Amino acid sequence: MKDRNMGKIMVLGDEAIAQGAVDAGLSGIYAYPGTPSTEIMEHIMRTKEAKEGKIRTGWASNEKTAMEAALGMSYSGKRTIVTMKHVGLNVAADAFINSAITGANGGLVVVSADDPSMHSSQNEQDSRFYGKFAMIPILEPSNQQEAYDMVGYGFDLSEKFRVPVLLRITTRLAHSRSGVVVKEKKEQNPLRLPSDPKQFILLPAIARKRYKHLLGNQGAFIVESETSQYNRYFDGKDKSLGIIACGIAYNYLMENFPERDILHPVLKIGQYPLPENHLNKLYNECDEILVLEDGYPFVEELIKSYFDLGKKVKGRLDGTVPRDGELNPVRVAVALGMEVSHKRDIPSVVAPRPPQLCKGCPHIYSYRALNEALAGLSKGRVFADIGCYTLGALEPFDAINSCVDMGASITMAKGAADSGLVPSVAVIGDSTFTHSGMTGLLDAVNDNSPITVFILDNGTTAMTGGQKSQATGKIERICEALGVEKEHIRVVEPMPKEHEKNMKIFKEEIEYEGVSVIIPRRECIVTASKRLRELKKIKQKETVGV
Amino acid sequence: MKRDIILAGVGGQGILTIANVIGLASIEAGLFIKQAEVHGMSQRGGDVHSDMRISDKEIASDLIPEGQCDLIIAVEPMESLRYVDMLDDEGWLVTNTTPYVNIDNYPDMADVMKEIESIPNHVAIDADKIAKALGSHRSANMVILGAASPFLGVSEEKLKNAIKKLFGSKGDKIVELNLKAFDEGRKRANL
Numbered sequence: 001m002k003d004r005n006m007g008k009i010m011v012l013g014d015e016a017i018a019q020g021a022v023d024a025g026l027s028g029i030y031a032y033p034g035t036p037s038t039e040i041m042e043h044i045m046r047t048k049e050a051k052e053g054k055i056r057t058g059w060a061s062n063e064k065t066a067m068e069a070a071l072g073m074s075y076s077g078k079r080t081i082v083t084m085k086h087v088g089l090n091v092a093a094d095a096f097i098n099s100a101i102t103g104a105n106g107g108l109v110v111v112s113a114d115d116p117s118m119h120s121s122q123n124e125q126d127s128r129f130y131g132k133f134a135m136i137p138i139l140e141p142s143n144q145q146e147a148y149d150m151v152g153y154g155f156d157l158s159e160k161f162r163v164p165v166l167l168r169i170t171t172r173l174a175h176s177r178s179g180v181v182v183k184e185k186k187e188q189n190p191l192r193l194p195s196d197p198k199q200f201i202l203l204p205a206i207a208r209k210r211y212k213h214l215l216g217n218q219g220a221f222i223v224e225s226e227t228s229q230y231n232r233y234f235d236g237k238d239k240s241l242g243i244i245a246c247g248i249a250y251n252y253l254m255e256n257f258p259e260r261d262i263l264h265p266v267l268k269i270g271q272y273p274l275p276e277n278h279l280n281k282l283y284n285e286c287d288e289i290l291v292l293e294d295g296y297p298f299v300e301e302l303i304k305s306y307f308d309l310g311k312k313v314k315g316r317l318d319g320t321v322p323r324d325g326e327l328n329p330v331r332v333a334v335a336l337g338m339e340v341s342h343k344r345d346i347p348s349v350v351a352p353r354p355p356q357l358c359k360g361c362p363h364i365y366s367y368r369a370l371n372e373a374l375a376g377l378s379k380g381r382v383f384a385d386i387g388c389y390t391l392g393a394l395e396p397f398d399a400i401n402s403c404v405d406m407g408a409s410i411t412m413a414k415g416a417a418d419s420g421l422v423p424s425v426a427v428i429g430d431s432t433f434t435h436s437g438m439t440g441l442l443d444a445v446n447d448n449s450p451i452t453v454f455i456l457d458n459g460t461t462a463m464t465g466g467q468k469s470q471a472t473g474k475i476e477r478i479c480e481a482l483g484v485e486k487e488h489i490r491v492v493e494p495m496p497k498e499h500e501k502n503m504k505i506f507k508e509e510i511e512y513e514g515v516s517v518i519i520p521r522r523e524c525i526v527t528a529s530k531r532l533r534e535l536k537k538i539k540q541k542e543t544v545g546v
Numbered sequence: 547m548k549r550d551i552i553l554a555g556v557g558g559q560g561i562l563t564i565a566n567v568i569g570l571a572s573i574e575a576g577l578f579i580k581q582a583e584v585h586g587m588s589q590r591g592g593d594v595h596s597d598m599r600i601s602d603k604e605i606a607s608d609l610i611p612e613g614q615c616d617l618i619i620a621v622e623p624m625e626s627l628r629y630v631d632m633l634d635d636e637g638w639l640v641t642n643t644t645p646y647v648n649i650d651n652y653p654d655m656a657d658v659m660k661e662i663e664s665i666p667n668h669v670a671i672d673a674d675k676i677a678k679a680l681g682s683h684r685s686a687n688m689v690i691l692g693a694a695s696p697f698l699g700v701s702e703e704k705l706k707n708a709i710k711k712l713f714g715s716k717g718d719k720i721v722e723l724n725l726k727a728f729d730e731g732r733k734r735a736n737l
């Protein structure tokens with residue numbers, strides 16, 4: 001019995017990807033934190049290889065800089081991954097799409113973690129569309145073992161065609177733990193520049209050639225998918241329905257057949273572009289097709305337009321599966337017409353318990369003070385951003401009016417001020433500021449827009465678990481260099497004992513008809529207590545003399 | 547052998563520690579495991595839960611199908627009820643009775659208890675009080691684990707070994723306290 005778990009590691013899907021990369025000869029990882037992708041970098045940071053400096057780790061300012069740095073590492077012939085949450089791929093999109101044109105040199109795997117049901121995101125966009133848009137192979141694991149194996153496979157594929165490969169996962173796989181069998185470690189690639197020295201110069205004349213090259217490879221990508229171990233056709237006697245199950249949807253399907261006694265043909269998809277041989281067979285042999293996929297109806301739309309021969313294709317578009325939200329075993333059972341019984345309702349005494357700012361969080365004071373400073377003005381002028389401080393939208397604060405995409409606070413405040421909403425206020429976290437707030441601040445300075453920007457500096461990237469913030473120790477100098485006048489850069493301590501002084505500063509700067517920056521600075525209490533605990537540990541060790 | 551378990555509580559109450567003990571013990575027992583955790587937004591004082599599946603056969607889905615959960619283990623009473631739609635008719639609900647009140651509209655405890663008692667198979671104990679009496683208020687989660695242990699399908703010995711392993715680095719005293727908490731919880735469940 002014990003043998004079953006011998007040689008297995010119990011890891012999250014994210015950690016499986018991380019370990020898969022390390023074992024496949026990874027030289028460096030680049031990333032900006034984002035749920036549910038954060039644990040990939042965090043796992044690699046903890047490995048011996050990273051601690052000894054053999055693998056490059058560390059957080060980037062944003063996903064675009066991460067993507068570009070990874071492309072540079074690939075250019076140099078080394079294997080690299082770049083990891084992000086799905087909306088991060090929007091930020092990295094320019095680099096990502098063009099990296100398909102330049103192509104890769106050393107293996108380049110881009111990991112994008114989607115969040116269907118929006119457990120901690122603004123939307124549930126499906127990264128597979130980006131992969132298709134870039135016209136590169138996409139891998140989509142159904143379990144932790146495949147997640148591990150696919151990284152090494154992805155590196156090989158990337159090096160075979162000299163093209164980046166997209167690895168798409170969803171929250172459920174990223175944050176679910178299971179046993180994984182690991183492989184023997186591979187050596188890292190040596191430094192080796194591209195054989196064509198012009199490959200990465202996307203001047204139109206070269207880009208046209210590179211694009212033709214990418215187009216020329218599309219057929220080969222399909223052949224790879226047709227022969228891939230990750231795309232499998234399981235025949236079944238009952239051809240009234242053929243089922244396509246992508247990535248993790250395959251598990252939800254099989255959950256409904258504990259004895260694996262499924263009678264319909266099933267096509268399990270783990271690699272794109274879609275394998276045409278399997279698809280044709282399924283479509284030709286079955287009366288109807290059901291598509292099960294987490295995220296958007298990506299495959300469903302493709303086969304509807306690809307075949308368009310009148311056979312019924314069921315999925316999210318015709319309502320067989322709900323149009324939005326994460327799949328689960330019951331949703332799949334309903335789609336299959338199986339009987340599901342609802343046993344109990346959740347009693348009405350159960351009240352919602354939304355996430356809250358921690359007791360003693362510096363943002364609490366900042367919002368109370370901001371509300372007080374704006375009390376005399378009409379509501380609706382506070383443009384906020386993404387981070388712990390977005391919880392200022394909830395009671396008892398009700399302090400903010402927007403949260404769109406990282407960095408949008410400053411630029412939206414500027415646009416509103418341009419339209420006459422004066423004063424307009426932006427609220428942005430320190431990490432979000434260096435992620436993509438700085439360029440917006442430059443716009444505001446260049447237009448002398450009458451906005452007040454609150455940069456809430458808690459010294460960390462708190463929302464995603466307290467990663468190092470690239471802004472720490474640099475914010476005033478950045479603002480000054482961008483052209484904010486020195487006397488309108490005000491650092492305050494967000495503490496009740498400073499209240500009178502702070503109120504005066506808040507009011508002065510909100511009244512000022514130009515760009516002003518207020519920096520409430522106090523460490524996140526979760527980060528602070530973690531730091532203190534570690535310090536205590538070090539001290540203990542010192543006194544014991546180990 | 548199959549157990550589908552939902553662990554429930556409030557962010558910061560340490561449900562993942564319970565999960566880790568069950569996980570370690572299940573590995574010891576040579577079982578398959580899948581455990582879906584919650585990270586990110588929902589951790590800040592909001593409701594959190596984790597789906598934990600152990601079985602002697604390979605497990606397909608990371609999520610427990612509605613109505614098939616064998617055991618809800620909750621460190622907070624209202625949170626124990628948030629997932630009863632997932633519970634099988636024969637399933638057990640094991641919960642702490644000390645409320646964690648961080649919202650204005652927390653329901654009347656009498657109403658919460660009435661709902662808990664309407665679940666045919668339930669164990670409700672004041673784990674906070676029991677832990678405090680043992681001199682370690684922080685091991686309430688091990689009290690609850692002890693109370694749930696008869697329904698886990700994993701031996702008491704393996705669970706205790708897992709506790710020793712997990713807390714080992716914190717010193718013998720902490721291990722002892724947690725084992726005592728586990729024993730005390732188990733005793734209450736068997737009453």
Ligand SMILES: Cc1ncc(C[n+]2csc(CCOP(=O)(O)OP(=O)(O)O)c2C)c(N)n1
Binds near residue numbers: 386429431
């Ligand atoms: C493009 C993009 N990347 C990453 C994220 C995930 N994310 C949300 S908030 C946040 C960081 C917030 O840090 P900071 O601005 O310092 O605020 P804090 O949480 O510390 O208050 C991150 C990384 C996101 N929502 N969008």
Ligand code: SF4
Binds near residue numbers: 527590
């Ligand atoms: S984690 Fe830090 S920044 Fe976030 S709410 Fe808690 S104290 Fe505030």
